Amino acid sequence: MPSVTYVDYQGQSTQLELAEGMTLMQGAVMNGIEGIEGECSGSCACATCHCYVDESWVGKMPPMSENEDDMLDGTASERKDNSRLSCQIKMTAELDGIVIHMPEEQG
Template sequence: MPLVKYVEANGTEYAVDADTGISAMEAAVRNGIPGIDGDCGGAAACATCHVYVDEGWIGKTGRAGEGLEQSMLEFAEDVRDNSRLACQITLDDRLDGLVLKLPEKQH
């Protein structure tokens, strides 16, 4: 069970023990993390699970790939180099301790 830390823009932190094989968006929604809506249910068809991957973890999660994820990020606010859609980050044991920062607001 990987532990994922979600950090709101105001600094409030939430730690979630997530099931392996689900997305970071699913883990957030299941645990009521504010700021992660996942309106499309994880189909990468909205940008309501936009997160910033902590720079120490970007090597393991990778950056947003070209195509669908990158296209959807164009609808998000304040996109950065480390922006990802949480629905596109599949959790596994190598991501234990992952830190995801939330934007000030979602689209």
């Protein structure tokens, strides 16, 4: 299974293997990763799963939908060029090894 590394705001990292098709938000919530809340359960309606995709992975990401782009305008932490909603990133073999960083706050 492909892996993802979640890096919290303090720099602590946790690596998990996720089934292909599972979102990075689902993986975080199911495994108790702090820093991703996912209040809307992945329906792209809240932005509480905001994350920063590691710069080395930005160019490998699938395109962002217009809805995700709109939701990112309402994040609690600063929106950056590498901001994404983890509920919109599905794990694939191509994303094996992806690293995402959690913002300071959600909600």
